[in-house]
Amino acid sequence: MAKKKKSTAVYYHVSADEAGREFGISLLQLKTLMETRGQEGIRELNETYGGIDGLGQRLKTNLITGLSNDETDLAIRITAFGRNEIPRKSPKTFLRLVFDALKDRTLVILIILGIISLTSSIYHPSKKTYETKIKQKRINVEWIEGAIIIVAVLIVVLVIAFNNWLRERQFYDSQSKIELDQKFNVIRDNIIQQIPIKDIVVGDICQIKSGDLLPVDGIVVQSNELKVDESSLTGETDLIRKHESRDPFLLTGTQIMEGSGSMLVLAVGEHSQTGMIFKLLGTTTEESSGKNMNFENKNQIHLCHELHNHDGTELQEFISDNTNQVNNENNLDHFKVLEHSILQAKLRKLACQIKYAGIAIAILTIFVLLVRSLIEIFAQGHEWSYKYWSGVLRYVITFIIIYVFVVPKCLLLIVTQSLEYAVKKIMKDNIILRHLDACETMGYVTSICCDKTGVLTTNRMTVVQVYVGEKHWKNVANSVKTEKMTIPVNTKEIIVEGISVNTSYSSKLLLPSEKEILSKHIGNKTECGLLDFVSVLDGNYDEIRTYYPEDRFIHIYPFNSIRKNMSTIIRRSNSTIRMYTKGASEIVLKKCKTILNQNGDIVPFSSVDYDRRIIV
Incomplete structure (x- = not known):
């Protein structure tokens, strides 16, 4: 070692x-x-x-x-x-996220105004006015306003950057966990093993x-x-x-x-x-104008554009349809439009109306202040001095502050967070929602009509009824019922061998862990249910599969929607050729001319028997 x-x-x-x-x-x-x-x-x-x-x-x-x-x-x-594994781009550093947060136009304007306000409060011209001579002994506190603006903006930037940094770390951690959970079947040392894809x-x-x-x-x-x-x-x-x-x-x-x-x-x-395609596209994206492109597992390219209609309230996403991409390279009709929900559209319209009202109020405010200042200067005969220039600057700052606080930028975010909170509460009741706006849609529902289709299950199939030996056995999943079920020996051997051979060899049962009771199903769930039935009949599908490896099969007809059955042809130990078939009962029975009776003997099977079996 x-x-x-x-x-x-x-x-x-x-x-x-x-x-x-x-x-x-x-x-x-x-x-x-x-x-x-x-x-x-x-x-x-x-x-x-x-x-x-x-x-x-x-x-x-x-x-x-x-x-x-x-x-x-x-x-x-x-x-x-x-x-x-495809090397991922390294996550952005905290300083880069701070720089990205500072790209917001409103924050940049506030920083500039804060610096101007701070500079104007500290700097005074050499020429002293009468008022400054009187108030020269007072402490200068005009700089506080500009400093507060700058500090407030920096706090907002740091909070945004830290939140984005934390989310990126959570995203990379969850992505790594998903990659570890993805497994694939490989053969090593002649044993089928499930290993992580990256291994x-x-x-x-x-x-x-x-x-x-x-x-x-x-x-x-x-x-x-x-x-x-x-x-x-x-x-x-x-x-x-x-x-x-x-x-x-x-x-x-x-x-x-x-x-x-x-x-x-x-x-x-x-x-x-x-x-290589991902690598090439990643290189192209970095060298281009800096637009980020996200690609799904099947390489669908999602191109998101922010478009405004006549009211400036609609945001739409355009997703290319790969199935028509080859034939419609120059046709823009292959883009599908995903519209937002009713509530989001209404909120966008409301936010736009509030924004226009805020701009109008801000303009009216600065207009009134400027008119009052001009009246004070010219009507009362005052000279235009530094005092009035600083007043105009404060009016502009007031205009910007009103605009920033009136525009409801976080309105949609608050609604999204509310829906997310509702989804989390619904998940505690074991209900999974594919779309976030489903909570909003359900708010309009007054009556719900449903049937048994789409019921959530444990993704585990079990054989519950069997017709064998001219007897119909029900509720065979119950161990008590199973013990009462009598099947001829030769019929049981055919059933066990047929299920073991005529199922995908990638479908298998694993022993349950310490915390589990039932065996773990790997592969096709229906086939695993049949393999469970083999265990109920005291059979061992592993031994049969070892004796009949896939490379020794004469031919396999896989299941599809047209044939509605699957068949496997094998050569048995006595050199005879046998074909096992499984599928829809009405399809399989139509192919039958004989059937095994309760003693395991071959007896004729007529069309009258077919009709009677289908009714049963």
């Missing part, structure tokens, strides 16, 4: 070039291969690298058992090919199934009717069929829509195709 730890420490400090020499293919070659793809990529894969098997040998990967959990080997691969390395063998969003680039090693949605990268909505010999390349960010299989990881993190 000591030697192993020593070698691990040594490899952690080797350079990327030295670590790359441990393998028969470089990082640049893998990136070039993934960029080529298509028929040219397949030709290069076969001619240059000796196909998938040759690529596995160059990466020192067993295509069946996967990598080992040796820390030294994993550390070398991370050093040579990178870690599966996947080049050379890993990943198990993929319908619904998976690929976190790495790779190549198909084994596939069963595999179809992938690549619209997030190409814009094409048609599903792409993937196979070892035809278009085997899989890209990060694409989604498995049908089938299952396994893939060999060739590129991770910033070296994957999506990683």
